[in-house]
Amino acid sequence: MATVEKIEEKLLKMINQEDPFAIALTGEWGIGKTHFWKNFYKKNHNEFQMNKYSYVSLFGIDSLESFKYQIAINTHDTNKKTDNFLSMKKLFSYIKDKIHFPKVEIKGFSLSITQTMINSLISNFIEDTVICIDDFERKSDKLDTREIMGIINFLKEEKKCKIIMILHEDKSRDLEVFREYREKVFDDILKIDNNLSIIKSIINNNEVIKVYERFYTSMELKNLRFYIKANKDYKNIIDLNKNLSLTSKIRILENILIIRMVTELEKVELKTEKGERFYVDEDFLLKLDIEKDFNKIMALSSYLNNFTHFYVLDDWGKLILQNLTEYEVNNEILEKLIKEDLISEEKIQEDEEFDQILDEYYSLEIKPNFINRLYDIGIKKARRIKINNIQFLYDLINYKDHTLATKFKSEVKEILNNYLEEHINHDTELRKFLKFNKNKNDVFARFIEEKITKHKNTPNTQNILTEFLRYYEGRGSYLHSEEDINLDLISKEQLKEIIWTEINDKLSRRRFIASIILHPTFSETKREEIRQWTVDILRDRTSDNPDSKVVIEMWLKNTNELKNLEEYWLK
Numbered sequence: 001m002a003t004v005e006k007i008e009e010k011l012l013k014m015i016n017q018e019d020p021f022a023i024a025l026t027g028e029w030g031i032g033k034t035h036f037w038k039n040f041y042k043k044n045h046n047e048f049q050m051n052k053y054s055y056v057s058l059f060g061i062d063s064l065e066s067f068k069y070q071i072a073i074n075t076h077d078t079n080k081k082t083d084n085f086l087s088m089k090k091l092f093s094y095i096k097d098k099i100h101f102p103k104v105e106i107k108g109f110s111l112s113i114t115q116t117m118i119n120s121l122i123s124n125f126i127e128d129t130v131i132c133i134d135d136f137e138r139k140s141d142k143l144d145t146r147e148i149m150g151i152i153n154f155l156k157e158e159k160k161c162k163i164i165m166i167l168h169e170d171k172s173r174d175l176e177v178f179r180e181y182r183e184k185v186f187d188d189i190l191k192i193d194n195n196l197s198i199i200k201s202i203i204n205n206n207e208v209i210k211v212y213e214r215f216y217t218s219m220e221l222k223n224l225r226f227y228i229k230a231n232k233d234y235k236n237i238i239d240l241n242k243n244l245s246l247t248s249k250i251r252i253l254e255n256i257l258i259i260r261m262v263t264e265l266e267k268v269e270l271k272t273e274k275g276e277r278f279y280v281d282e283d284f285l286l287k288l289d290i291e292k293d294f295n296k297i298m299a300l301s302s303y304l305n306n307f308t309h310f311y312v313l314d315d316w317g318k319l320i321l322q323n324l325t326e327y328e329v330n331n332e333i334l335e336k337l338i339k340e341d342l343i344s345e346e347k348i349q350e351d352e353e354f355d356q357i358l359d360e361y362y363s364l365e366i367k368p369n370f371i372n373r374l375y376d377i378g379i380k381k382a383r384r385i386k387i388n389n390i391q392f393l394y395d396l397i398n399y400k401d402h403t404l405a406t407k408f409k410s411e412v413k414e415i416l417n418n419y420l421e422e423h424i425n426h427d428t429e430l431r432k433f434l435k436f437n438k439n440k441n442d443v444f445a446r447f448i449e450e451k452i453t454k455h456k457n458t459p460n461t462q463n464i465l466t467e468f469l470r471y472y473e474g475r476g477s478y479l480h481s482e483e484d485i486n487l488d489l490i491s492k493e494q495l496k497e498i499i500w501t502e503i504n505d506k507l508s509r510r511r512f513i514a515s516i517i518l519h520p521t522f523s524e525t526k527r528e529e530i531r532q533w534t535v536d537i538l539r540d541r542t543s544d545n546p547d548s549k550v551v552i553e554m555w556l557k558n559t560n561e562l563k564n565l566e567e568y569w570l571k
Contacts, residue, residue: 004197007190008040014188015130015162016049022156022163022185027192030223033166034134036198041132045078050162052129053078062140064147072125127159136167136178149181156185199227207246208234211253218307221261230260237320241338248316248337254308255317259285263324270299282325288312350380354389361396371400375408382412385419391442413447420451421493459485461494465501472515487519488526492533499537510555514565531562 002010014021027033045053054075061067133152139145155161165186167178182189196216200209202224212227233256238249259282262268267279272295278284280300288297290312297310304311313321319333354377360366378393390412398405467485495516503512517531535556542549559565 002191003194004036004192007036007192008044010190011040011164012044012047016047020156020160020162021187022152022165023188023190024182024186025164025166025190025192026168027195028222029168030225031192032195032198032224033168033192035202035224036192036195037132037134037164037166039198039201048078048130050128050130051078052076053131054126054129055132055134057135058133058139058143058148059135060140062142064143064151067143067148068126068151071129071131075126075129078130126155127161129155129159129161131155131161131163133163133165136165145177146181149178149185153185195222195224198224202228203231205231208249208253211250211257215254215257215307218305219261226260226264230256233260233320233324237323240334244338251314252316252320255314255320258304258308258311259317259321259324263321268303270296270303272296272299282321285313285317285321350377350384353377354381371397371404375404378408379411379415382415385416387412387416387444387448390444394443409443412444416444416448417451420448421491454489459487459489461497464490464494465498468498468512468516468519469503471519472512485521487521488523490530492537495530495533496537499534500541513562517562518565535561 011023014023025033025037041053041055052075054071056067056070056074058067061070133148136148139148152163152165156163196213199212199216203209203212215221230253234253237252237256238244244252262280262285263282267281269277269279271277274295276295278296278299280303290297297312301308301310315333315337319330319337323329353373357370357373357377360370374393374397378390378397381387381390381393394405394408394412397408463485464487467487498516499513503509513534517527517534519527522530538552538556542552556562
């Protein structure tokens with residue numbers, strides 16, 4: 001497969017050789033054949049050995065005479081700013097538009113004397129010229145393909161012209177006729193198959209060009225106009241705020257490319273692993289649910305050929321989809337995204353590290369320090385509470401190094417536990433922490449789920465306080481509450497709130513604390529945990545209020561770290 005650069009090199013060599021020629025420049029619809037040629041001419045016309053050039057589009061031309069006229073009228077000097085043929089072209093136009101010669105009619109045949117004169121002039125005028133003929137597949141049905149082939153061959157053989165005809169061969173309405181004459185008329189067929197370099201030259205943005213390359217490679221979508229429009233969309237969004245992080249810019253562009261592809265293509269029909277068929281369109285993207293539509297998401301990911309992993313609309317995606325379909329922007333969402341722009345350069349670096357590890361794993365081409373890099377990236381992901389694939393990392397580490405795997409599991413659980421302790425009142429669904437969990441043996445997902453379940457079953461803090469106060473005010477006598485309260489489910493945060501609650505007799509806070517630890521419904525294991533939590537809570541208090549350190553430390557010493565409370569409770 002020849003590169004664009006190689007095609008340019010060959011074209012220039014052919015144009016500057018002595019022999020005339022005719023070539024067909026082909027490629028997929030929208031691949032940028034016209035853009036390629038015009039750019040080629042712009043860069044190289046000063047090196048042409050021929051100094052006459054004409055570009056003519058067949059679009060709208062309905063006769064051979066008009067075709068020849070356009071070739072002549074569009075001819076100009078390649079090496080000079082002024083058009084040496086301007087006066088002659090003005091003459092053509094004047095004769096054609098202003099002078100009305102009579103027609104000669106012989107037995108039903110009519111001939112315009114004007115047209116005859118012009119064609120005679122043109123025949124003498126057009127020679128030793130580089131001629132580009134574009135839009136062959138868009139020609140009028142009145143313009144016969146055989147006649148076009150005839151004039152191309154005439155210009156090549158008799159007028160020593162060099163002809164470049166641009167067409168999408170497979171889209172030609174006269175495909176069979178073209179193929180019939182192709183070998184007779186054309187000396188060569190040059191096909192533009194890879195236009196990535198053309199796309200890159202137009203976009204001219206080194207910052208995100210890798211995203212375009214990745215999309216081009218993944219989707220094999222070569223339509224130049226698509227990338228021009230996508231790039232315009234991208235610039236319009238980015239211009240709203242010049243200080244967006246590179247990560248956000250990448251996410252924006254990824255969304256634009258996918259959404260524009262979906263909106264421009266006809267409905268794409270996909271099939272899940274279970275055989276369920278579905279269509280991908282704007283409505284599908286808007287309604288996509290991570291948990292309910294997991295199989296569809298996997299099918300979409302396969303269709304996208306891993307351009308992005310597990311694509312669903314994020315806030316940027318929703319904003320972009322609205323802009324492309326409704327031609328407006330939700331300013332509230334936009335302001336939120338611009339204000340937050342939470343994704344840091346550190347995050348994108350982590351994602352790239354993880355993608356590199358996945359590439360090594362799937363390609364079976366492992367680089368040095370693989371296991372240690374697995375450990376490091378897993379810890380980084382856990383700290384950002386991105387635990388998808390952490391079980392996968394753990395399994396790989398465990399296969400190689402059991403000790404390191406044990407350390408990894410312990411550290412990740414500690415990170416998750418600390419996060420849950422702080423946020424669990426707000427995030428009580430597993431999906432908040434784990435988007436995809438098909439592995440039932442995922443120890444980290446199970447850990448989170450157990451914590452969430454325990455939290456949901458934990459009694460209300462006010463109910464726990466009421467239960468403790470009943471025992472405290474009863475001075476040790478205990479009657480079971482009518483409510484079924486499992487005090488073993490109390491959390492450390494709840495205990496802290498209860499210990500420092502306002503009680504009527506502040507002098508008796510010590511007695512109140514003792515009554516909590518000695519509450520008869522605690523299991524012995526939980527009672528020991530409550531005792532240790534209480535010691536920690538009291539010592540934390542000395543940090544918040546240093547003046548209290550003396551009395552708290554003295555009490556802890558006298559009670560042997562709150563282990564000898566029965567005697568105190570009876571006082």
